[in-house]
Amino acid sequence: MHVETKLSEVLLRRLRVDRRKKKGMGEGGQMDLFNFNRLKRPQLIELAGQVNIKGRHRLRKRELIRRLRKHLPALKNALESLRQPATVSVGTSTVFHTAAEPAVSPEPTGQPQFSDRGAPIPSHYGQDRITMMVRDPHWVFCYWELEGTAREQAAAEHGHDVFDGARWALRVHSSGLEHPHDIDVGADMNNWYLNVDDDGNYFAEIGVITRTGEFIALARSNRVHTPRSGMSDVGDTEWMTVEGDFRSVTRRVSGHVTVQAGAAERLTDRFRVHGLDSLFLGASRRASRIPPK
C-alpha cells in the first residue's frame, strides 16, 4: 500500500517521533544480568519453545521464568542481549492483548498498556565483518560487527597494547580517490552513513589507527557501486531482438534511429531527479562526507 505524496507528511511525523525514541535503538546494548521479568508472557513462551518446555502455553509467567532459568546455558545465544526499548508506548492503531480485560472506562482511549515487540534476537553473530549497502547515488550505509577473533589476532600480531591510545577508524576506499579517507568512529559505534559521489566505486575497512599512526584493518567490506544520478553520456546504441521465451536472441550494433531533433531534450526536460537532501541520515552525528573525486 503506497501513497506517494502523503508519504512525505508521514515521514516528517515519523522523524519527530524517532528523535524522541532514538535512545537504545542504534548500537545494541549489553545486559550483564539477564532479567526475565522484563519480558512479556508471549516472549517467555517463545523462549520456552526453544528449549522444549512442555505445557508452556498453560504456565503462568512466574513458573515460565522459574523453568527458563534452568535452561540459561542453552538459551545463551538467544539471550546475548535483549533489546529493550526506551519506551513501551505504541501508536494508537495496534494492541496486542492476548487476554483482553474490558476497559474500565466505556471508551478506551487507544493507548495500550504494553506492547509485544517480538522475541529477542542476538545482538551479534560472533563474526568480524563489515558490510556496505548503497542507498542512493550519494549515500552508502555501512555496518560492522567485530565479535570474532580479529581483535585477538591483531593483539597477537602487533602486541597486546595495540589498542592502547588507538583511534577506531572507518577507512573508505574509492576508485576516485588517490588515498583512502579515514573517519573517526567511536569504539561503541557499529554503523555509519557515508555521503559519496554518484557513479563511484567504494569499499571500506574497519580498524584502528595506532599511537604510531599505523592503520590495522580488522575487517574488509564488499565492493559497491553507486548509481549515476543523471543521464548517461554514452550515446552509442545497440539493438537486440528476442523471440519468444529467449529461444532466439540476436544483437545488431548501432542501428540508426531517426528521432525528431530536440525530442530527447524535450522528453527529459519533463524529468527531474529529486534533490537528495535527506531527513534520514540515521542520526546526523553518524554521517560523513567522502571528499569528491
Added chain:
Amino acid sequence: MEKGYLALVLHAHLPFIRHPEHAEFLEEDWLFEAITETYIPIIDICDALLADDINFRLTMSITPPLCEMLADPLLQSRYKNHLHRLIDLANLEVHRTRTDSRFHSSALMYAERFSRARYVFEERYSGNLISAFRKFQDADCLEICTCPATHAFLPLISAPQALGAQIRVAKRNYIKHFGRAPRGIWLAECAYCPEVDEILRDEGIRYFFVDSHGIVCGTPRPVYDVYAPVYCPSGVAAFARDIESSKQVWSSEEGYPGDSEYREFYRDLGYDGHYDHVRPYLHGDGVRRNIGIKYHKITGEVELSQKDAYDPRAAWEKAAEHAGNFVFNRQHQVRWLKNVLGREPIIVSPYDAELFGHWWFEGPDFLNFVLRKFACDQDDVRLITPSEYLAKNPTHQVVRPSFSSWGDKGYAEVWLNGSNDWIYRHLHPAENRMVELAERFPKASGLLRRALNQAARELMLAQSSDWAFILTTGTCASYAEKRTRDHLARFNGIYLQIIEDRLEEDWIAELEWLDSIFQEMDYRTYRK
C-alpha cells in the same frame, strides 16, 4: 489504426498476515478491507466487461503473499464472518438514516455493495478469488505477473542465493496458483539492481518494471525515453513507468482522487458513530477504528469536522468525467509521442491496486469507465499487455537500467534509514546461515527437512520489505518490529537446533502452524 499503446498495471500486494494463534487479529483487517473495496470490485468489473463483450487488457501483479492469503481457508472463513457483520451493520445504518436525507443514499449504497460483495465472494467464486483472476488470464484479458516471494527489496539483500531464492520461490508459487509459468515480474517497489535480470533470465521471465529514472538514467541513454521497453544485456526487457499518466492518478494535490466530490477517507463510522452502536463491530479491545462506512466527501480544504455529506451519485458522475479526461489525455499523449519518436509509443501506467477502492473509493468506477471508453470511444490508443507488446515488437535497444525504485526519493531510502537500518545486520547473517544450511544438507529428509523448509519460510517472512516500510512510516511500527524479530528469532532458533543436533519436533510443528506460507517450499533453492 492505433497510434500507440497503453499498459495499465495494477500491483496488488499485502504482507502475509495470518495469526491462527488469535481468534481475531487487527492487522488481518487489511486483507478484508482490500477484498471488499478493491479485489471484488475489480473482479466484478472484469466479469461485466466479459459479459458485455468488451475487449479490454489489464496487467496485474498479484504477489505470492497475497495469493497465499486469498487461497487460505482460515482467512477465507474469517473474511466471510467479517463481511457478514459488515452487512448487518450496513442494514442497521439504512434503518438509522431512513429519515436523514443527507446520509440515507450512502447507507443504501453500502448495504448494496456489501451484499454484492458477499454474492461475488461466496456464490460466484466460492471464496476462491484466485480462480477469478486465473479465469481472466485464461481468457487473455488479464496478464498476471509474479513478484518476489515475500516482496523483498532485492537490492538490499546481501547473499546472491537469497536473492535468487526470492525469484525461484515466487515462480513456483505462481505455477501452483495459476497453472502456468509467469511471463513477467513486478519487482517489489520496482527495486532493480544489476544482479537481478540475470536471475530472471535463468527462470525464463521475460520482463520486469522499473520507475522512470531506471531507464532514463540507464547506460547508454535510451533513445525512446520511457516510451519503449529496453533489453538488459541478458535479454530481459524492462518497462518504465510513465510519469505523466501516473501523476494524474497518484498525486494527492493534482490527481483525480483529491476531488472534492469523492469520499473522505478520514471520516469513518468507527470514529463518528455512537459508541454503543458501533462497539459490536469494532475489535475485541473496543478501540475505535476504521470500519469502512464513511458518510462524508472531501469537500475541499476544510477541517474534518466541516466535511459535507457524501453523494454517491455525484461521485460516480465525477468518476466518469475523470475517466473521460484520462482517456482524452492518453490519446493526446500518444499522438504527440508518435510524432516525436517516429514510432508507436507504449505508455506504462502502474498503480497500487489498493489505490482503487480502498484509498480512492471511486477508483474502481473510474477504472470501469476508463476500460469501456478505451474500447468504445476512440481509436488512437490500444490497451495492451507487456507480453503482447513484446510479441509484436521483439526488437529493442540494449540499455543497462540504473539501480532505482519507485519509493520516495527514487532509491532505497525508505527501506534504509535511521528507523530501520538495524534490521540488516540481522537479516544478512540469517541469509548466509540459510545458504550454509542448504549447502550442508543436500538431501535432508524427515524432521530435518521440515526444519530446513521452515527456516526458509522464517527467513523469507523476515525479509518482507513491508516491515522496513512500516518502520519508516510509523503507522504501526511496533507490529512491523514484532514481525521482524519474531521471524528472525524463529529462524535463528531453528538454525541452532539444527547445528546443535537437538531438533524439537513439537516446536517445528508449532512454527509450521504459525507461519504457514509456501507449503511447497523446498529449502534446496538456497543451494549454490
